[in-house]
Amino acid sequence: MKHLVIILIALTSIFSYAQEKDEEKLLAIKKANNYVYEGNEQVSQDKYIAAEMEYRKAISEQPANVAGAYNLGNSYYKKNKYDEALYRYEQAAKNSTSKSEKHKAYHNIGNILMKNKKCKEAVEAFKNALRNDPTDDETRYNLGLAKECAEQQKDDDKGNDKDKDKDKKDEDKKDQDKQDNKDKKEGDDKKDEEGKPKDDKQDKGKGDEKKDEKKQQPQPGQLSPQQIKNLLEAMNNQEQKVQEKINAEKQKGVKVKTEKDW
Incomplete structure (x- = not known):
């Protein structure tokens, strides 16, 4: 009997607690709806800032309040605050259990x-x-x-x-x-550093000098230009001596012709 009384008391407490929670929930819903109503009144008078405050109160009182979120979204939309409006419409679509409310929320989201x-x-x-x-x-x-x-x-x-x-x-x-x-420039610079001349004219001049030097240098078994010149001069001198000797011998044998006596 004693245990039965304890069980009844516990059940009564639980029932009372649940009843209190239900009453608080109903009260919150009622307050939220009143705030939404006040917000709608402000909108009808083009007082959007005041309406926004009322809708915020409704959401604060009941976070899942669909009307408060949707109407707050409308308020932001009219003020071209699209990011804020989008957030509230998405909130309404998520919490709504009504197809009609979901349809409106998604339409405005689009x-x-x-x-x-x-x-x-x-x-x-x-x-x-x-x-x-x-x-x-x-x-x-x-x-x-x-x-x-x-x-x-x-x-x-x-x-x-x-x-x-x-x-x-x-x-x-x-x-x-x-x-x-x-790469091309680096290659040219490298060639210059190795001593390859840049100027084609300079290259040509140096080439000619090398050719002259090559001409002046006697090949094995050949006389140099200076040796040839000396030899020719010696031959000319010898020929001149021979010619002078021949002329002298002719002079001795020539008869002297006398003038005619008129």
Whole structure:
């Protein structure tokens, strides 16, 4: 009997605790809904900053509050704060259990992604919207636009890849030309250091000097130019002596002719 009483007391405590938690949860939901309502009132009066504060209170009171996140996303969207709006729409889509709410959230996510030029991601967002509401013609139309945009971006990416490949090839060719010129210059400098003349005229002059020297140097068994000259002079002198001797002998045998006596 004593154990039974203890069990009943424990069960009563658990029930009371659970009841209190349920009441707190219901109270939080009620407060969050009131904040959302106040936020909507502010939006109707174009007081977006005040509305944003109310929606934030709703989310703070109940983090999974879909209406608060979605409406806060709308508030950011109207102020062109697309990154903040995207975050709130994604939050709403994640926490929502209603197909209608999911459809609206994904539809708006797709619109923001299109504005950010993320067409491929926008296609998936609009597809998710249509999965939750296949009858929405506006979503279907936006999906078509997103697909065209994604295809265009794909073609542009291919073109950019080709341009990049061409630029890389041109750059590689320039680098190779620079290296070839560098190697050529280093080769020329190396030849100069080894004593090879740069000037063709100088090379030609030196070649002529070598030819003259070669001509002046007698070959084995031959007379030098100076020796030949001396020999010729000696021969001329000898010939002159012989001629003088012959002339002297003729002079002795010549008769003297007298003048005619008139």
